[in-house]
Structure formats: C-alpha cells, structure tokens
Amino acid sequence: MRFTSEQRHDDGVLERSFTLGDIPGILWTPAAAPAPLILLGHPGGLRAMHPRLSGRAHQAAAAGYASATIELPGSGDRPRSVSADQARADLRAALTAGEPVTDDIIDRLVLPLVDAAVPEWQAALDALLPLPELRGPVGYSGGVISIGVRLAVVEPRVSAALLFAGSFVPRAIFDEARQLTIPLLVLLQWDDEGNDRRMALNLFDALGSTEKTLHANLGGHTGVPAFEGDDGNRFFARHLK
Amino acid sequence: MRFTSEQRHDDGVLERSFTLGDIPGILWTPAAAPAPLILLGHPGGLRAMHPRLSGRAHQAAAAGYASATIELPGSGDRPRSVSADQARADLRAALTAGEPVTDDIIDRLVLPLVDAAVPEWQAALDALLPLPELRGPVGYSGGVISIGVRLAVVEPRVSAALLFAGSFVPRAIFDEARQLTIPLLVLLQWDDEGNDRRMALNLFDALGSTEKTLHANLGGHTGVPAFEGDDGNRFFARHLK
Numbered sequence: 279m280r281f282t283s284e285q286r287h288d289d290g291v292l293e294r295s296f297t298l299g300d301i302p303g304i305l306w307t308p309a310a311a312p313a314p315l316i317l318l319g320h321p322g323g324l325r326a327m328h329p330r331l332s333g334r335a336h337q338a339a340a341a342g343y344a345s346a347t348i349e350l351p352g353s354g355d356r357p358r359s360v361s362a363d364q365a366r367a368d369l370r371a372a373l374t375a376g377e378p379v380t381d382d383i384i385d386r387l388v389l390p391l392v393d394a395a396v397p398e399w400q401a402a403l404d405a406l407l408p409l410p411e412l413r414g415p416v417g418y419s420g421g422v423i424s425i426g427v428r429l430a431v432v433e434p435r436v437s438a439a440l441l442f443a444g445s446f447v448p449r450a451i452f453d454e455a456r457q458l459t460i461p462l463l464v465l466l467q468w469d470d471e472g473n474d475r476r477m478a479l480n481l482f483d484a485l486g487s488t489e490k491t492l493h494a495n496l497g498g499h500t501g502v503p504a505f506e507g508d509d510g511n512r513f514f515a516r517h518l519k
Numbered sequence: 520m521r522f523t524s525e526q527r528h529d530d531g532v533l534e535r536s537f538t539l540g541d542i543p544g545i546l547w548t549p550a551a552a553p554a555p556l557i558l559l560g561h562p563g564g565l566r567a568m569h570p571r572l573s574g575r576a577h578q579a580a581a582a583g584y585a586s587a588t589i590e591l592p593g594s595g596d597r598p599r600s601v602s603a604d605q606a607r608a609d610l611r612a613a614l615t616a617g618e619p620v621t622d623d624i625i626d627r628l629v630l631p632l633v634d635a636a637v638p639e640w641q642a643a644l645d646a647l648l649p650l651p652e653l654r655g656p657v658g659y660s661g662g663v664i665s666i667g668v669r670l671a672v673v674e675p676r677v678s679a680a681l682l683f684a685g686s687f688v689p690r691a692i693f694d695e696a697r698q699l700t701i702p703l704l705v706l707l708q709w710d711d712e713g714n715d716r717r718m719a720l721n722l723f724d725a726l727g728s729t730e731k732t733l734h735a736n737l738g739g740h741t742g743v744p745a746f747e748g749d750d751g752n753r754f755f756a757r758h759l760k
Contacts, residue, residue: 468731482735
C-alpha cells in the first residue's frame with residue numbers, strides 16, 4: 279500500500295489517498311488514535327461518490343472511527359469488465375422493456391463483482407490494520423449489500439455491519455446471508471426508485487444474525503436522513519469494542 | 520384529577536398515581552422541571568403493564584421527559600365492555616379455527632375502543648399540562664397503534680409519535696393514517712407472534728407523514744431491544760423542542 283496524497287481537514291480528520299496494487303483507495307483517520315476502522319461500501323466510482331463517502335467518514339470520525347474505502351473492480355479508473363457491462367446492458371434492456379429481471383442477469387451482474395471485490399477488501403484490511411493509527415474490530419458500512427454479506431460471512435475481522443438495502447441480490451447471496459452471525463443494521467429507503475422493497479425485506483428476513491435491526495426511512499435512494507449517521511455510529515459503538 | 524399516591528424513586532423520578540374521574544392513571548416526572556410530556560400507550564391493564572411502563576418512563580426520565588398513562592376503557596378495574604368482549608371472543612374463535620379475521624370483527628374490536636379512549640387521553644392532557652412540572656409539546660409513545668394514529672390526527676398538542684406496530688387495524692384507521700403529518704417512528708418486532716408483519720408494513724406505508732421511520736428488530740412482541748428506548752428518546756429530542 280502506498281499513500282499518494284494527504285489532506286488535513288478543519289475537523290482534525292486526516293484524509294489520505296492510497297493505492298493498493300492498482301486499486302485506488304481513501305483512508306480517513308480522526309485525531310485520536312488508534313481508532314476502530316469502518317470499511318465504507320459504495321456502488322463503485324470513487325470520484326463521483328467522494329462527497330457522500332467523505333460526509334459519512336467525517337460523521338464517523340466525530341464519533342471516533344476511522345474510515346477506509348477502495349474502488350470496486352470495473353469501476354472508476356479500473357479496467358472495465360466486458361461481462362459485467364453486458365449484464366448491465368441486459369438489465370437495462372429488461373427494465374426498459376418492462377420485462378422481469380431474470381436470475382441469470384442478476385447472477386452475471388453481481389456474483390463476479392462479489393467474487394472479485396471481497397478478496398480486495400480483505401487485502402485492504404491486511405494493509406491497513408498494521409497502521410498504528412488503526413485498530414480492530416472492524417465494521418462494514420454501506421452497499422453493495424451482496425459484497426457486505428459475503429465479506430461479513432468470510433472475514434472474521436468484520437464484527438458488525440451496517441448494510442444499505444439493495445435489489446438484484448443473487449439467490450446464492452441469500453443462502454450466504456442465512457449464515458451471518460454478526461450484529462447487523464440494515465438501512466432501507468422506503469421509496470427507493472432503484473430498489474425492490476419486497477426483495478429488500480425478504481433479504482432482511484433471511485439474514486441469520488440474532489441481532490438485526492431494520493431502519494426504513496421515507497425517501498429515495500440518496501435521501502437517507504442525517505440522523506441515521508448518528509444511529510450508525512451508536513450501532514458501531516455497541517459492537518466495535 | 521386527583522393524586523392518590525406518590526413514590527420517589529432512587530433516580531429522582533417522582534411516580535404518582537391519579538384518578539381522572541373514574542379513570543386510573545400514573546404520572547412519572549423527572550427532577551428537572553418543566554419537562555416535556557410523553558403519553559405512554561399500552562394495550563390495557565395498567566397493573567400487569569406496570570413493570571414495562573415503569574421501565575419506559577424511567578428511561579424517558581433519564582433523558583429529561585415526563586411520562587403519563589391512563590387505563591384503557593374496558594381494561595383493568597374499569598367496567599368491561601360486553602360488545603368488546605364479544606368481538607374478542609369472535610377474534611379468538613376465528614384464530615383458533617384458522618379462519619380469516621374479518622373486517623367486521625376488527626372494526627367491532629378496535630373502533631369503539633378508539634372512539635372511547637382518544638377523548639380520555641385528550642382529557643388527561645387537559646388535566647396534566649397545567650401542572651407546573653409539565654410542558655408541551657407532547658409526544659405519544661406505544662400502542663394501541665389505532666389509538667395513537669387517531670390521537671395524533673385529532674390532537675394538535677401531540678407533536679411526534681413513536682408507534683408500536685400492531686395487527687387488527689380497521690380500514691377506517693388506515694384512512695386516518697394517511698392524514699397524519701407529524702414525525703413518526705414506528706417500532707416493529709419482526710417475529711411478533713401476535714402481529715401480522717405484512718399488515719404492519721402496509722400501515723407504515725400508508726402513514727401520511729413526510730418524516731417517518733420504521734425500526735424493525737428481530738424477536739417477539741415483548742423483545743424490543745433496550746437500545747430502542749434510547750433511539751426513542753433521541754427521536755423525541757429532535758421533535759419536542
């Protein structure tokens with residue numbers, strides 16, 4: 279891992295860009311160290327997502343957490359995936375035609391992404407956690423929910439996860455969701471134009487953890503109320519000891 | 520209103536029993552006055568409900584809120600309602616036989632209760648709010664959700680409501696729910712053996728307020744996690760200024 283730039287913000291947060299091999303990433307650390315680390319999940323495209331990720335990182339820093347994120351495979355400046363682009367085109371065609379989105383499309387769109395991304399997030403943990411300003415246990419916060427589920431199942435360093443509800447979850451991920459045991463908080467935007475509410479509720483139902491909470495708020499995909507940031511911090515405060 | 524007994528608890532909370540006409544009630548006030556008042560809703564039967572109501576009142580007092588509750592019509596030591604008892608027997612017979620619970624049974628069970636209870640909660644506000652240790656705005660917290668919905672629609676002194684999801688909500692109450700405008704937090708126990716999850720989600724969907732949040736937790740009817748008490752206090756802190 280190599281730090282490529284750094285910026286100290288007015289609230290004392292140090293924001294550093296890094297590369298992990300050819301994967302770009304960002305680390306935000308609060309003044310008080312060592313801080314428990316929260317991995318910030320997102321749908322891909324770090325540059326476009328930066329304002330929202332940065333907002334989440336500063337809100338987490340105010341509660342004492344460091345945050346880190348990496349670019350997803352096939353997004354941002356990373357090499358695109360021909361098969362993922364094809365699956366995305368098939369998805370768009372089905373939605374435009376008002377046809378059902380088949381399991382095949384969902385599997386082709388999501389499963390290779392999960393297969394590629396999860397080991398990268400684990401490699402990011404390997405690189406980040408030795409830093410003296412960071413410590414475990416680790417939280418995962420955000421989407422893609424299929425990545426969050428897989429990572430939470432296979433990675434013992436992740437002790438709690440705040441998952442953003444999403445549609446287009448492969449059946450295989452439902453099966454993995456049933457194996458989850460860590461505490462979970464799921465955020466659902468009730469009127470999310472891009473998400474299927476019923477599928478999101480079905481996935482919440484399938485999650486195997488005995489401590490799981492759903493927070494549903496009125497509004498669209500990007501309309502998560504600010505108070506959910508505080509709720510998320512309190513969720514992690516209960517579980518990242 | 521007449522106070523009939525009082526008890527000072529170790530945490531400084533003063534608990535007083537009162538009667539309002541022939542309606543028994545309880546008022547809990549924190550040491551710091553005047554405190555915003557939260558009305559504690561419940562399914563009826565103050566004596567059996569006392570441990571849980573008291574727990575909620577002490578948790579609210581720790582955040583600076585006073586709490587009050589009154590017995591429901593037909594419950595506890597109050598005169599029973601022959602028609603409500605008949606509706607309850609019909610409900611039990613339908614459930615035992617595995618037959619659908621008809622709108623007629625739900626209407627006969629719930630609507631007369633709402634019609635009778637809501638003016639009593641309003642009368643309780645009339646009697647309580649002049650006390651120097653209390654102030655508005657007022658919150659409503661608890662079940663019966665049909666009572667909470669009606670009260671929140673007709674009573675302008677209620678500025679925010681934390682509603683416990685429940686089944687057996689009359690269609691007429693769904694129509695009233697669409698008229699709601701105050702901020703709402705709805706608690707749903709995901710595995711509540713006595714509640715229909717789909718109906719609870721449909722009612723949440725119908726609520727007219729632009730700020731509404733659903734908190735669903737794993738577990739049965741009485742398994743609401745302790746952290747939801749803190750979440751409720753923060754919800755009221757945002758809205759009972």
